[in-house]
Amino acid sequence: MSSTANARRTSGGTSGDATRRGFNRDRFETGLFRVLRPVVVVLLLLVALLPFYYMILLSFRSLDSLLQNPGALWISIDEVDLGTYRDVLAPVAAGGQGFVAFLRNSLLVALGTVAMTLLVTIPGSYAVSRLQFFGRRQVSGLFLAVYFFPSVLLAVPLFVLFTQLGLRGSLVGLVLVYVSQVAAVSIYTLRNYFATVPVALEEAASIDGASRLQILRRISLPLAMPAVVSNGLFIFMIAWNEFLFALLLLVERRDAWTVSLGLSQLSGSIEVPTTVLMAGSVILTLPIVVLFFAAERLLTGGLTAGAEKG
Amino acid sequence: MTATAGQVGLTGPPPTDPGRRPRRKGRAPRSARSREANRAGLLLISPTLLIVTVAVVLPILWAVALAFQRVRLINVRGTGVIGEYTLANFTNVLTSPGSFGALGTTVVYSVCGTALAIGIGLIAALALRTPFRGRGAIRAALLLPYIAPVVAATFVWSTMLNPQFGVVNWFGTEVLGWEAPIAFLSQRSLPVSVLGMQVEIPIALVTVILFEAWRSFPFAFLFLTARLAAVPDVLDEAARIDGATPTQRFRHILLPQLLPTIAVLSVLRFIWTFNNFDDIYLLTGGGAGTEVVAVRVFDYLTARGDIGAASAQALLLAAVLAVLVTLYLKLFGRQEESS
Numbered sequence: 001m002s003s004t005a006n007a008r009r010t011s012g013g014t015s016g017d018a019t020r021r022g023f024n025r026d027r028f029e030t031g032l033f034r035v036l037r038p039v040v041v042v043l044l045l046l047v048a049l050l051p052f053y054y055m056i057l058l059s060f061r062s063l064d065s066l067l068q069n070p071g072a073l074w075i076s077i078d079e080v081d082l083g084t085y086r087d088v089l090a091p092v093a094a095g096g097q098g099f100v101a102f103l104r105n106s107l108l109v110a111l112g113t114v115a116m117t118l119l120v121t122i123p124g125s126y127a128v129s130r131l132q133f134f135g136r137r138q139v140s141g142l143f144l145a146v147y148f149f150p151s152v153l154l155a156v157p158l159f160v161l162f163t164q165l166g167l168r169g170s171l172v173g174l175v176l177v178y179v180s181q182v183a184a185v186s187i188y189t190l191r192n193y194f195a196t197v198p199v200a201l202e203e204a205a206s207i208d209g210a211s212r213l214q215i216l217r218r219i220s221l222p223l224a225m226p227a228v229v230s231n232g233l234f235i236f237m238i239a240w241n242e243f244l245f246a247l248l249l250l251v252e253r254r255d256a257w258t259v260s261l262g263l264s265q266l267s268g269s270i271e272v273p274t275t276v277l278m279a280g281s282v283i284l285t286l287p288i289v290v291l292f293f294a295a296e297r298l299l300t301g302g303l304t305a306g307a308e309k310g
Numbered sequence: 311m312t313a314t315a316g317q318v319g320l321t322g323p324p325p326t327d328p329g330r331r332p333r334r335k336g337r338a339p340r341s342a343r344s345r346e347a348n349r350a351g352l353l354l355i356s357p358t359l360l361i362v363t364v365a366v367v368l369p370i371l372w373a374v375a376l377a378f379q380r381v382r383l384i385n386v387r388g389t390g391v392i393g394e395y396t397l398a399n400f401t402n403v404l405t406s407p408g409s410f411g412a413l414g415t416t417v418v419y420s421v422c423g424t425a426l427a428i429g430i431g432l433i434a435a436l437a438l439r440t441p442f443r444g445r446g447a448i449r450a451a452l453l454l455p456y457i458a459p460v461v462a463a464t465f466v467w468s469t470m471l472n473p474q475f476g477v478v479n480w481f482g483t484e485v486l487g488w489e490a491p492i493a494f495l496s497q498r499s500l501p502v503s504v505l506g507m508q509v510e511i512p513i514a515l516v517t518v519i520l521f522e523a524w525r526s527f528p529f530a531f532l533f534l535t536a537r538l539a540a541v542p543d544v545l546d547e548a549a550r551i552d553g554a555t556p557t558q559r560f561r562h563i564l565l566p567q568l569l570p571t572i573a574v575l576s577v578l579r580f581i582w583t584f585n586n587f588d589d590i591y592l593l594t595g596g597g598a599g600t601e602v603v604a605v606r607v608f609d610y611l612t613a614r615g616d617i618g619a620a621s622a623q624a625l626l627l628a629a630v631l632a633v634l635v636t637l638y639l640k641l642f643g644r645q646e647e648s649s
Contacts, residue, residue, distance in 0.1 A: 026555040033556055040437040041448065044430075047524065048452050051466045054477060058469065071480040124358035132344065133351025139359060146366050150585035150631065152604040153624035157369035157376065160617055163383070180365030183358050212350045241459040243588045248612075260461040264592060267465050274469055281462040292457050296450050 059084055059282045063273035084279035099280055102262040106240055109171055113178040113239040114232045117186050125190035126216050143184035159248050169253035178239050186231055193227035233295050237288055259284045376621040383615030399622035416602040420583040423522035428575055431530025435538055456528035464592035467521055498599040514598035518590050530575050537571040573642055584631050603627045
């Protein structure tokens with residue numbers, strides 16, 4: 001920038017013409033961006049939100065009304081049809097799609113993944129951030145490598161292994177796979193927080209006779225609690241949204257389907273009306289959106305922690 | 311699991327180790343304190359290490375072994391590590407029709423998806439740079455495509471694009487005057503006349519790329535917003551006083567500050583898009599010219615039950631990815647040096 005600015009400054013001194021041209025261009029650009037900025041923001045919002053609006057809209061319509069009037073982006077209150085939600089939630093025996101069971105499975109898998117992951121990664125990340133142990137560098141490198149591995153490469157042997165063990169269709173097996181997938185991420189984020197806990201605090205506790213585990217539980221963990229909570233929320237979202245492994249490992253057993261898997265499987269059949277499945281989409285998306293907005297500050301804080309280092 | 315994206319990438323370089331001491335001769339730590347730290351460290355990391363080893367490292371090694379054996383799903387129960395090793399899977403995978411096509415599609419999909427996502431993310435970050443009422447809410451709302459479950463997002467998109475009752479085709483035929491609805495997700499190419507010339511647009515591929523851009527631009531947006539906030543205002547102010555116009559200030563002040571972040575973003579997004587299976591499988595099932603390598607692996611595995619070929623194809627995916635990323639890092643590293 002310096003060359004341009006310098007050129008302008010020197011030329012501005014000698015010829016007023018150049019200054020005026022620069023000034024005009026500046027004014028033109030400033031004016032242009034003043035107009036463009038709100039336009040761009042509105043466009044972005046439209047693009048980002050329209051599909052979600054459409055999802056909610058369709059979930060309240062019957063298939064007939066959709067087919068009759070596919071272009072309606074607004075429906076009056078008496079057109080609202082809650083039958084879609086009844087259909088999608090009711091158990092299969094009652095003629096519904098059984099999403100309540102899917103919800104239960106998703107919840108079990110997601111909560112199980114969060115609990116197990118945090119249980120192993122809290123001590124793990126503490127060790128990586130605080131303790132100088134043999135092979136620490138290699139362990140960190142390994143976790144990073146795991147993180148970038150194509151999950152489809154991992155899917156092949158896990159599929160074979162689960163087939164051999166007869167574990168396909170088991171939610172516990174799926175939780176194990178999820179834990180192994182998110183453990184690396186979890187350790188990476190948590191250790192940064194553990195590193196911010198002042199060493200002096202731990203040393204003081206150590207002098208008072210506290211053991212390592214006591215220090216971790218009484219001193220470091222409470223101080224890193226915000227990070228642990230946001231990490232837990234993230235793991236929950238990942239496990240709730242996951243599709244590939246659920247598809248590979250659970251597809252044959254309908255009673256073990258997660259909401260994601262159930263929705264994808266049912267959307268392939270022509271028997272289930274699209275608007276009923278749209279209600280299913282809302283049910284799948286809503287918990288994540290609620291969680292996200294409830295914890296937004298916490299989550300985006302965690303998302304961008306350290307990003308300014310580039 | 312690209313949804314994991316958020317965290318690692320953004321956490322930046324690892325923290326410096328406060329407990330680090332100057333290295334002594336020999337490997338084993340000597341003092342009682344460091345021996346204790348060594349023991350405690352190994353103890354605390356072992357559960358994670360065990361899980362990762364059992365559920366990730368060993369399976370991947372096994373996948374490598376499987377890629378060199380003729381294993382099918384039917385005879386899978388009798389398979390062990392020791393078997394007849396052969397290169398047949400690789401020759402099968404490489405000579406089967408559409409193999410290089412899938413690789414090409416994957417590259418086009420990842421490059422275009424990454425570029426678009428970062429471009430839109432950059433525009434969004436710049437447009438929302440100056441504070442105004444409701445900016446926080448808008449920023450949060452823009453993250454929705456990224457956090458929403460992929461199955462729900464793809465389902466809404468395919469419904470919107472549906473030729474019979476989708477709102478996009480309704481809008482196109484009723485308002486824009488299209489002659490016929492467009493099957494965005496199941497049509498390989500769409501003839502369009504541009505300035506009197508007939509051009510075939512690979513419409514399904516373009517659609518999945520646009521979906522990828524829609525879904526992952528919030529990630530770039532978040533990253534770049536954080537980086538923009540760290541650019542000192544003084545620089546911009548000084549340039550303004552010197553008479554630099556908004557575009558000049560972007561080109562010469564902001565862009566150089568953002569480039570390292572954009573470079574990191576490119577690598578991350580490229581890797582994740584390259585490995586992506588969910589989006590394309592759910593949108594098109596890999597049909598209509600959108601078959602990427604990850605979907606091929608899945609087809610080998612489930613539709614044909616050919617485990618050996620699936621492993622070989624997945625290994626090729628990982629290898630090509632590794633080569634491309636290394637190449638990029640080499641090129642980029644050199645650029646950094648010269649500038």
